[in-house]
Structures are given as C-alpha cells and as structure tokens.
Amino acid sequence: MHKPLLATVFAVAACFACTASPPAHADSAKAKTDSGADFQLPPLPAAASKAQSISVDGHTLNYTVSVGWLPVRDDKGKTIAQVVYTAYTAPGKNRPVTFAFNGGPGAASVFLNFGAIGPKIVKFGVNGDSPSDPARLHDNSSTWLPFTDLVFIDPVGTGYSRALVDDKQATKDFYSTDADIAYLSRIVYDWLVKNGRMDSPKYITGESYGGFRGPRITYYLQTRLGVAMNGMVLLSPYLDPMAWSDEFVSPMAWMTTLPSIAAAHLEREGKLDAANMAPIIAYTRGEYAQTLMKGRSDPAAYDAMIKKVTEFTGLDPTFVKNSGGRLETQAYLREVYRSKGKLGSRYDSNFTAWDPFPYAPHQRSGDPILNGIIAPTTTAMVQFVTQTVGWKYEGRYNTLSYDVGRLWHDDDDANDGSVKQLREAVANDPNLRVLIAHGWDDLSCPFMVSVLAVDQMPAMGDPTRVEVKEYPGGHMFYARAASNADFVKDVHALFDKQR
Numbered sequence: 001m002h003k004p005l006l007a008t009v010f011a012v013a014a015c016f017a018c019t020a021s022p023p024a025h026a027d028s029a030k031a032k033t034d035s036g037a038d039f040q041l042p043p044l045p046a047a048a049s050k051a052q053s054i055s056v057d058g059h060t061l062n063y064t065v066s067v068g069w070l071p072v073r074d075d076k077g078k079t080i081a082q083v084v085y086t087a088y089t090a091p092g093k094n095r096p097v098t099f100a101f102n103g104g105p106g107a108a109s110v111f112l113n114f115g116a117i118g119p120k121i122v123k124f125g126v127n128g129d130s131p132s133d134p135a136r137l138h139d140n141s142s143t144w145l146p147f148t149d150l151v152f153i154d155p156v157g158t159g160y161s162r163a164l165v166d167d168k169q170a171t172k173d174f175y176s177t178d179a180d181i182a183y184l185s186r187i188v189y190d191w192l193v194k195n196g197r198m199d200s201p202k203y204i205t206g207e208s209y210g211g212f213r214g215p216r217i218t219y220y221l222q223t224r225l226g227v228a229m230n231g232m233v234l235l236s237p238y239l240d241p242m243a244w245s246d247e248f249v250s251p252m253a254w255m256t257t258l259p260s261i262a263a264a265h266l267e268r269e270g271k272l273d274a275a276n277m278a279p280i281i282a283y284t285r286g287e288y289a290q291t292l293m294k295g296r297s298d299p300a301a302y303d304a305m306i307k308k309v310t311e312f313t314g315l316d317p318t319f320v321k322n323s324g325g326r327l328e329t330q331a332y333l334r335e336v337y338r339s340k341g342k343l344g345s346r347y348d349s350n351f352t353a354w355d356p357f358p359y360a361p362h363q364r365s366g367d368p369i370l371n372g373i374i375a376p377t378t379t380a381m382v383q384f385v386t387q388t389v390g391w392k393y394e395g396r397y398n399t400l401s402y403d404v405g406r407l408w409h410d411d412d413d414a415n416d417g418s419v420k421q422l423r424e425a426v427a428n429d430p431n432l433r434v435l436i437a438h439g440w441d442d443l444s445c446p447f448m449v450s451v452l453a454v455d456q457m458p459a460m461g462d463p464t465r466v467e468v469k470e471y472p473g474g475h476m477f478y479a480r481a482a483s484n485a486d487f488v489k490d491v492h493a494l495f496d497k498q499r
Helices: 110-117 167-173 177-194 209-225 252-268 274-297 299-313 317-322 329-335 368-389 402-407 419-428 447-455 481-496
Strands: 029-032 038-041 048-056 059-073 079-089 097-101 149-153 202-207 231-235 342-345 348-354 433-439 466-471
Touching: 048 368, 059 177, 059 368, 079 167, 079 177, 097 110, 097 177, 097 209, 110 149, 110 202, 110 368, 110 481, 149 177, 167 177, 167 402, 177 209, 202 209, 209 231, 209 419, 231 481, 252 274, 252 299, 252 348, 252 447, 274 299, 274 447, 299 317, 329 342, 342 368, 348 368, 433 447, 433 481, 447 466, 466 481
Parallel strands: 097 149, 097 202, 202 231, 231 433, 433 466
Antiparallel strands: 029 038, 048 059, 059 079, 079 149, 342 348
8 A cells, every 4th residue: 555646656844935926027946956056947937817717507707716826935035035926816805715735746737727626637547548639628517616716736746836945845845745735835824914815714725636635735824824714615526645554454444445456346237326335334343354353263254254355345255355355546446347458546436547568477567547637637738828817937837746745755644544633623723624535446545544534523513514425436536426416515515604
C-alpha cells in the first residue's frame, strides 16, 4: 500500500509572510540551478479576467474567471515562490467562497476544476475516453458556482506555480507536510485579504492528498491565522495512512480494500447499490476481520472466509486461496482482467487498458487512468488560460509533477494522517460541517478507511456534522455524470445547512 499519486506520490515550517498584492508587471524571476548557476524564468503576467456565463437549471449565471498569482515570501521578505490560482466569482451579496486543492502531492487543481466543480468541464477518466480526443470544454451542469465562488490553487511545482529557489531549498520550503500546509494556508489568507472576502462564508475542498490537506489547512487557519472555515468537502481523501500499516498482522489493510473490490464485482454484474453493499461491509467489519486475526488457529473459519471472499469478488477460488483471502491491490487488478489481456486502474478498478507486458511477473506499465488523463486536462487548461482568459504565459503547465513527488519528504507526523486535525477542527467550531465523498471502486483511497475513521470519532453534539457518502465510480467518481449530479446535491445540502 502506498500514498496516492493523484488527482497521487509524496517544527511547523516558518510562517511565510506573503504580500497581498503582487506588482502589476513582474520582472523575469531569477532562480538557481542545483549547481548554483543563475537562470531566468519567463515573467508571470499580471492577473487577467474574462466575463462569462453559464446556464444551470434553466437560469443564466454571469460570472468572472480570473487567473493570477500570489507571492510566497520568506521571513526576510524575499519572494521564494509564486502560486497561481484560477478564480470564478459571481455577483451577489455575501456569497460563500470555496478553495480547492488536488492531491499527489504534485497534482495541479485542474482535475477538480475541469472534472467536477468548475463551470467548464472536459471529458476524462471514463472507459472509452482517448487521450487524443479533442479536449473540448463545455458547460458543467453540476458546477458549484450557483452557490459558491471557487478558487482553484496550484501548489508550488504544479500548474504554472513555481519555486524561485533551487531544488534543495524548495524541498525545505515547500515539499514537506508541514511546510506545504503553512504556505498554502497563507495563500488562502492572502487571497481573502486581497479580494476583501474575509467576511464571506469560507469552505475548503480537496481531493486525494488534497483531502489530507483539507483538515490540516482548516485547523491551521483556525488556530494560527485566525480564519474560520464553515465547512469541508473531501473527495476520495487520503485521511489515514496508518490504516494500511502492519499488513502482516493487522487486518486493517485488507478490511479497507475488500469492500471496494466487491463493489467493482457488483458493478460488473449491474447490482451495485447501497443495499447490496451493506452485508459486505458488515461481513468486513465482523467475521472477516476476526478470521484474519485468528490466522491459522481456526482452519474451518479460514476455509469459510476463502469461500465468502470468492463469492463477494467473483475471483478464481484458487487465486483467493493462494492470496490467503488478502487481496493485494495490484495483484488483483492484473488477475481480474488477465484473460482479456488488460489491466484495471487502482483509481477505478473497472477502468481498463491493454497490458503492454502481459507475461511479466509484475505490472510494468503505468496506471491506466493516470496515463490517459494528462493530455486532455493539460490541453484544456493551457487553451483556457492562455486563449480564453488571455493570461499569456510561455512556461509549461505541470498537470501532474513527478518532480514534486520525487523531492517530497514527509515530516514526522505525516503517517498520522489528518484524522487528528479533522477531529480538532470539528471540536473547535460547533458549526463546522464536513462531507467526505468516495467512489465505491477506488482502491487508491478506499471508502472504508473514511467509514472506519469517522465511526471512531465522538459525536461532538451532532453526529451528522461529519458524513461519509459513496457513489458509483472510483477515485474520480465525478467523471461519471450521474455520480457527479448526486454528489453536487449532497454538497449543496451541506451549504444549505450553513445558511
């Protein structure tokens, strides 16, 4: 088990004093290579805006899209990075504003922007999509814009955001858990100040590692910067890495993935729904976990478990028996489609692609979804920013930066996940509400991790303040129109409870 790369690779850092207003025209930024040689980066343009409109539920909504950047400064006032954002704002008094982050770490925010919640959408992440299909944007009928303004933030090293220091210093300043939370929290603060929105209702949403960021940024804003969030929406969050630890002794690693594998089987049979998932979840919590803990001490229970896991997953019983009823993710994704010469994706196990090395002992190619989504999202974002909005920049747009993943290092408490900060943020504010959303078929951040984590939380007055919802699909369940439509209804309901 490992940290999701997407839509995921991987003392609190010194507080960065970010100025609220960058100069109208920035000069070329000077940076250094690792060898110490100076080089010039193309200058980032001044902010650009474009008036647009969308029709949602028969009503026309006028809005403005803006692309700009905010500086990150060190404790001596020197600019050490530039963080680029894309903001959608609509007219109206006291409108909420939602800050959106994707994951990785190393992913830009384009997946949430053009895949789920922005006013424009591009097709990706569904079986049958091709990376070479035209990356055409069209109106998103499930956009959140009718009930909240949206600010998509690209962390340093992703999108057009960039460090102005060498890799060694950037690793210290940006590419670790604590530093990441500190400077991104300050970017949220500075955007609010710059745009006069400190009094607005405020929300955080994050996907995957962005879901790891969500509770930590919310808690940091509450306790360090004095900004209270009204709510969080966490999509396929990477909440608790310890759920995958001690896989040779603890049943947790296998308890978190079995329900998602069973869900994928039900979906292939056209039977996936909450009613059919309920007995699988109950079995996973009870008899399955107990049998795994017994190990070889109870052969009859072990044989019964193998039979039950085979029934739930539709896999070959010999494969299940040889796996000890413990279905390792990548082994499963090859086995279930081996007869067809295909691979399943850990982000949606029913999303498949041809296996270019079917006779290799281990999977040698990249993930089918990751390999297919970079081209359409990058093309759509570059065209939108440079041509539609008119923010002219010649640099590369990093949709998914493997360099950030390579440089990333975890702080000591990273393996603690974000459940601690989730609990504390909810305890600090009796009005804070949280929606945690998952796709049934996701094996990179299985829904069962969040279910188990939330079930262990104290109610703190109202147990419905933190809810877990599941939808057909995988890590990016929102790529399926029906799932996205149901999801946005649940999000809208969360916002309505705050009014």
